Amino acid sequence: MSVVHHLWILLVIHSVLVCGGIQFLEQHEGDSVVLPCTINPRGRSPVGFALKRMWQDPRQVLFKYTNSDAHVNSDADKPRLMVAGDPSNNSLTVTLSELRANDTDHYTCEFVVPNRSSEDEHVVDTEFFLLVNAVTLGRIDVCAGGSAVIPCLPPHDEDLPVEGVSLMRRRGRAPIELLYHTKRHIDDGSTSTSRFQLWSAPGPSGFTYNLTLRHLQSEDSGVYSCQLLLRRQADTSASLDMTKAVFVSVEGGPCGCSNYATLLYALSSAVVVLLVLLTLIFIYHKRAQRLAASRPLVPIYEEMTGVKNLGAKQDDDELSVYKNGGVKKSCPLNHYETPIRSAF
Template sequence: MKILRFAVWMFLVIPIILASEDVLYFRRQEGESVDLPCEQGERGTPPIGLYLKRTGVGPEKEVMFFSADRPQVMDPADEDRIHVHGSLSRNLLNVTISQLQRKDTALYYCQFIYNGHPKDEFVAGKKSFFVFVEVEGIHCSCSNYPPLLYAISAAVGLLLLILICLGATQCCKSCKQRKPQTLVPIYEEMAGVRPANGKAPRSHLEILHQEETDHSMYASMNDNPQIKQRQENHYVSPRGTRLPLQSGDTSGEEK
């Protein structure tokens, strides 16, 4: 969980903070100090208190509370490092953090408290402050965070795998839609066996064409009077000569 928060903080929150006009950026070395100018808005009455809060990789945290007396530091270890210059009656107060440490890198903002009825009113200051503390001789490098590298690599690999699967699915769908569906005639399936002479069986269209040709030839033969006469006279030879009579018929004529 901490690794995820750190990744979000480094790659998402920090670029937004640096690009914002309402955020002041302070870059300091470890052991130096920084002054945070807390400026309140224009209101008729002065505030009754001031909070200095910070947010970063972890949850939001109260660093200091300042009222009319003196600042109250939440962490006793930081009590000697935080000081306030100015008063609440002025529009601007300076909060100084000295002896900066690497853990002080965070986003800070001021929150003024105004007396109200029935509840007090909390108003944020005009500016927020991003403090980045560098350690001398140590540069920020991703190689110092092996778990973070593993998490980022796993996330990138999973994303690539999802994209590849989606692309393959879309490609298969498009190929199925473009592939024509060939219709196999029923008579071809029923034939199933080739003839013994090795020739492929004639198609249904060829058979119909042959039948139409035979029918037309038969009709033309019936329309021809010579052919029709020959068909009616069984004694006429194909050459038009009379066939010889049988012996029985000859004897009958002689009698």
């Protein structure tokens, strides 16, 4: 709904509360509402009844003659409307199921009372303002053959001993009951109980219950609602509570969900390892640069002086060897001496 639409709803609710005489009803999408229509007794019994919308979509919803079936004007509303009672009894009830957000409107119960002297009277003694709130469903995506966990909640958040569990699913217009399991009675139709497993776990506010759906296939997709059956409480499991429902979507074919998750985990781990290695290399490079910058440089003059002193020291060592070692210098040979003398 837009902001302007919400403002209009607030204005209408305010007028309802100020003017009075109109019953305010608030429901959620997917729920049902019962409109008890009555008329104060008059001289003659009513011969007809009409339910009308007066504000958002002004039109006649249905009309019923006494001792006849109700005629619903819209084909889309026929499976959602049910009338119980007869106008001749000055009261009847209209049930509107599978509510939608556009069902929000001002409804009037109009009885047709015959009048001999003039035209028939159209009397309205009962009016309703129905507000249907949109519901944001939780979503669970499952691969074919996988499992889904659905929370099971008590009907009115009451803390009573759990007697059993009921599982409802809606794919079309009307919900169907997949599982009804109590300590006194087990009825799950053609569905095997091996597909369902109810388990509990302690929590901050007591025990919490969950129902596991296993071996799901594409035809199992739909809106699910799990409701706990409590002791000493009326069984309301025949209706699907949209405020506590979740939408389970099962993919058409088998998919490697686990392999895909494993692949994602491996890729993420490789990225983390690569980032750690790059960080270590960067730290090592920076540390090497700091060590090189902190090492003192030797002046060029000192290096040259050290080389000269080393050369002078080597010359002195050679001279000392010649002086102290008694090494005689070789004399030049006299090439004029005779070979004989030279031999002696």
